Amino acid sequence: MSQMPVSLMVAGVAALCCGYVDAAETATSQQAASSDALVVYTEARDPCTERSATRNAYFGDLHIHTGFSYDVRPFGSTTTPADAYRFARGGSIGVPPFDDSGEPTATLQLRTPLDFAAVTDHAEFFGELGLCMDPSGSVYDVPACQYLRGSGDSISPASGNLFRVFVNSLLTDSPYQVEEICGEDPAACVESASPLWKATQQMAEDAYDRSSRCEFTTFVGYEHTGTPNSNNYHRNVIFRNADVPARAISYIDAPRGLDLWNALTDECLDAVDGCDVLVIPHNSNLSSGSMFPSYAAGSETAEFAPAAARLQAAMEPIMEIFQHKGNSECFNGFPGILGAPDELCEFEQVRSVGERRLIFGETYELRFCEEGEVGRRGFAAVGCVSRNDFFRSVLLTGLQDEAAIGVNPYKLGAIGSTDTHLALAGATQESDWPGHLVPETELEARLRSGLFSPQSLVSNPGGLAGIWAVENSRDALFEAMRRREVFGTSGTRIQPRLFAGWDIDDKACNLADLPEYGYAHGVPMGGDLPPATAAGKPRLLASAVRDPDGAALQKLQIIKGWIDTSGQARYEVFDVAGADNSDGQVNLLTGEWNGEGSTSLCAVFEDTAFDPAESTYYYLRVVEVPTLRWNWAQCVALPADERPAACQNDAPRTIQEMAWTSPIWYTPIAGD
Amino acid sequence: MLRLLIREPLIHFVIIGGLLFAAYSMLAQAPGEEAVNRIMVDTGLIDRLERDFVRQWRRPPDDLEREGLIQEYLREEILYREALARGLDRNDAVVRQRLARKMEAFAIIDAGVPAEPTETELRAYFAQHVERFATPEQISFTHVFLARDSRGDDLAADARTLLGELRAAAVSDIDGLGDAPPTRPSYEGTTQREAARQFGRTFAERLFELPAGSWQGPVESGFGLHLVLIITRTPSRDPEFEQVAFEVRSDYLENRRRELRSAVFTEMRRNYAIEMPAPDQADRQ
Numbered sequence: 001m002s003q004m005p006v007s008l009m010v011a012g013v014a015a016l017c018c019g020y021v022d023a024a025e026t027a028t029s030q031q032a033a034s035s036d037a038l039v040v041y042t043e044a045r046d047p048c049t050e051r052s053a054t055r056n057a058y059f060g061d062l063h064i065h066t067g068f069s070y071d072v073r074p075f076g077s078t079t080t081p082a083d084a085y086r087f088a089r090g091g092s093i094g095v096p097p098f099d100d101s102g103e104p105t106a107t108l109q110l111r112t113p114l115d116f117a118a119v120t121d122h123a124e125f126f127g128e129l130g131l132c133m134d135p136s137g138s139v140y141d142v143p144a145c146q147y148l149r150g151s152g153d154s155i156s157p158a159s160g161n162l163f164r165v166f167v168n169s170l171l172t173d174s175p176y177q178v179e180e181i182c183g184e185d186p187a188a189c190v191e192s193a194s195p196l197w198k199a200t201q202q203m204a205e206d207a208y209d210r211s212s213r214c215e216f217t218t219f220v221g222y223e224h225t226g227t228p229n230s231n232n233y234h235r236n237v238i239f240r241n242a243d244v245p246a247r248a249i250s251y252i253d254a255p256r257g258l259d260l261w262n263a264l265t266d267e268c269l270d271a272v273d274g275c276d277v278l279v280i281p282h283n284s285n286l287s288s289g290s291m292f293p294s295y296a297a298g299s300e301t302a303e304f305a306p307a308a309a310r311l312q313a314a315m316e317p318i319m320e321i322f323q324h325k326g327n328s329e330c331f332n333g334f335p336g337i338l339g340a341p342d343e344l345c346e347f348e349q350v351r352s353v354g355e356r357r358l359i360f361g362e363t364y365e366l367r368f369c370e371e372g373e374v375g376r377r378g379f380a381a382v383g384c385v386s387r388n389d390f391f392r393s394v395l396l397t398g399l400q401d402e403a404a405i406g407v408n409p410y411k412l413g414a415i416g417s418t419d420t421h422l423a424l425a426g427a428t429q430e431s432d433w434p435g436h437l438v439p440e441t442e443l444e445a446r447l448r449s450g451l452f453s454p455q456s457l458v459s460n461p462g463g464l465a466g467i468w469a470v471e472n473s474r475d476a477l478f479e480a481m482r483r484r485e486v487f488g489t490s491g492t493r494i495q496p497r498l499f500a501g502w503d504i505d506d507k508a509c510n511l512a513d514l515p516e517y518g519y520a521h522g523v524p525m526g527g528d529l530p531p532a533t534a535a536g537k538p539r540l541l542a543s544a545v546r547d548p549d550g551a552a553l554q555k556l557q558i559i560k561g562w563i564d565t566s567g568q569a570r571y572e573v574f575d576v577a578g579a580d581n582s583d584g585q586v587n588l589l590t591g592e593w594n595g596e597g598s599t600s601l602c603a604v605f606e607d608t609a610f611d612p613a614e615s616t617y618y619y620l621r622v623v624e625v626p627t628l629r630w631n632w633a634q635c636v637a638l639p640a641d642e643r644p645a646a647c648q649n650d651a652p653r654t655i656q657e658m659a660w661t662s663p664i665w666y667t668p669i670a671g672d
Numbered sequence: 673m674l675r676l677l678i679r680e681p682l683i684h685f686v687i688i689g690g691l692l693f694a695a696y697s698m699l700a701q702a703p704g705e706e707a708v709n710r711i712m713v714d715t716g717l718i719d720r721l722e723r724d725f726v727r728q729w730r731r732p733p734d735d736l737e738r739e740g741l742i743q744e745y746l747r748e749e750i751l752y753r754e755a756l757a758r759g760l761d762r763n764d765a766v767v768r769q770r771l772a773r774k775m776e777a778f779a780i781i782d783a784g785v786p787a788e789p790t791e792t793e794l795r796a797y798f799a800q801h802v803e804r805f806a807t808p809e810q811i812s813f814t815h816v817f818l819a820r821d822s823r824g825d826d827l828a829a830d831a832r833t834l835l836g837e838l839r840a841a842a843v844s845d846i847d848g849l850g851d852a853p854p855t856r857p858s859y860e861g862t863t864q865r866e867a868a869r870q871f872g873r874t875f876a877e878r879l880f881e882l883p884a885g886s887w888q889g890p891v892e893s894g895f896g897l898h899l900v901l902i903i904t905r906t907p908s909r910d911p912e913f914e915q916v917a918f919e920v921r922s923d924y925l926e927n928r929r930r931e932l933r934s935a936v937f938t939e940m941r942r943n944y945a946i947e948m949p950a951p952d953q954a955d956r957q
Contacts, residue, residue, distance in 0.1 A: 046915065046917075112868055142720075206926070209919070210918035211918055213863075215865065512857075545854040545895075546895070548872030548875065548895060549872045549873060552821075599854055599894070600854040
């Protein structure tokens, strides 16, 4: 079975495939790596012609699913990572709904190709798919295999039961391989997972531009898909280069975060020469407090808490705060945190406190979690909402944990991505977004309210990951992710810059070489302010350039979070550039904004209330002028008499796209 | 011990299966009848039927239900075989397609994996397909930017005036002209793709259509208007092998895979004589 060619995996899409060749080995034999002061290469490649010591902004998508995922293929979608990469590079691919012969009825193409991408298929049922795609194997014809291959009628009630065969495993904290396919010994499915994992690697290799043109970078990756108690506990695992572990360590292999980080240490960092990895959690907004527990208040014994916190901080330097299933930046009203309500936290939220939902005949009302509580059914948008589910407030938990146990487990940078299940990497445009899952690709289905996981009307086209890197190569991008010099957007290509230092000049915005000045006089996003100077105040240089193919900018905001001297968690939002320009209006037919807006904005902000004894962070939020939200943009594009009735719905018709940078931290010197 | 065994459902199951098997065998071998079509009902089959039942009903079938499952299976199997005997599979698009896909999967296995190419092979491939690896056209240019934000309604008029001045005076020092651009003031060896990243797609398309050597524009971008001077234009050209070695390898392998697969199909097709009626006959049909 282990000899089964990778090509088999794409039997359904005969046109595309690949034989497996060990790419890394070949690469090494072809060309030696050449490192220099700007990039340390861990792989063989041609150095990039286009590079910049003051970094370029690269845009990509680090959360992409294809037909290698158990929740894609049963719906008839046979895409592969190769399709996703082709799409990301600007090629066009087919999009459902499918016609009677199973062919996609539409195609889509990106306006601007991505600079980088990582396909992150669910690793959990790679083994089952491997067995189910082998026509000479013994389980090829069992119902669960027919279902998984998409040969059956995927929306019939019987296949609903079959879907549960897979999902139920992931909803427990002791997940299992599917016995009907793997047999009684799950080891069979460990072995049969190998062809899909190898194909994932090979297709990333084939799409990676190792030439000096550096047009496109891929990362080998996968999703670790834990959903214990129906809470989101999902994480993407991203490898630095082609040196990766022999298996994609799934939620079934390693059911807790700690198990995963330990396994990655054992099977990547300590086992494979050149292997390096980071883990990016996502949708903490649906985790009911399970994703980021406080180590100080938590179940880890005091003795082990610092070590576990250190491991998490090392493995998880960034989180994905925006994607199809909503916004994880911030949420208003958490008990125990002081700060004025922030209207922009409501942007693309998928649930609200007090909201009632009927599930299996029972009514649930969404409430705030108690201190340290982990709720249930976060994925069904019920349960409870924890302060640790959101970027802004979990950063505060990190500061408090650091005071208690000496380690900050949540020193997190921020990115966005899509979570597309249609291989549509970076397809974030409101006007042509075809939905999250295959069944949503009909406009009418998309405009309905989702029953369970947030989908359809409350979901959105997702975001992009932004990376400030010296060049577009794996090593340069990975290093930038590790130092958190990254940002997220809600889908457009805003370029935000943030520097903090003690002596940034008031006039820094007028400089032609603003980035050079920023690096010389401060630290960039993701960094730490050096120790405070006597009576000095942190000065932040914040700037942003609009998306040349998007809308103008409205304002820049600095968000400050800190723990005051009494131990109280606080935040404050400062408007530092631009204006609220509330006099403007969006033309609901054309999407045009008639108020003011800016091409670029810049400000130097001094935190006059700064206290050197308080742990503090700052991040930048950039806000665009209003534009049409997908639900209205797609309806208004149709002649009035062809619009589905569902075009009349209660979703907002306009939004303001945003960008969020990673924070810059200030830590008091112990004893201050 | 025996009592325990008697209570054990699996034993019932094996015994019943065995009995059924014996019964069917006897029927099939009944004297005086010609046994042409055999259907094997073994424990493996019964086991599978029972598992399907359990998944649907969340309990094992009782004896009556088990017998029902077997009869239902027999009915389907017999109808299936009769359908095949009458050739009903031949004109059914769904059946044809599913079998063809299954066969395709086997064909991909038969095709195998291409061997790792030697450098000589790669160089030969490169020489043969050099146009696929051409370096894209590059330009070096400088631009004077006029911001839409600050100039508002005067934007177009300002741009026209400034363009006239630039053309007439052959200004050598453009520092301080126009507004501070949100991008760099000049670019060297930029591809259209890179220009699109910086200025947007529409701007990049227009930029690459402009003649070199004189001030041109205004060209519109999301930021405002740009007056552009293209200094040099490097046309698309053939690269050295070393510059694109990785790309050549991946293209070569992709190409080989396609060849191997099409060879398997060609081999299959060799076993068929394809007949096509002459066009006039086809029309009449």
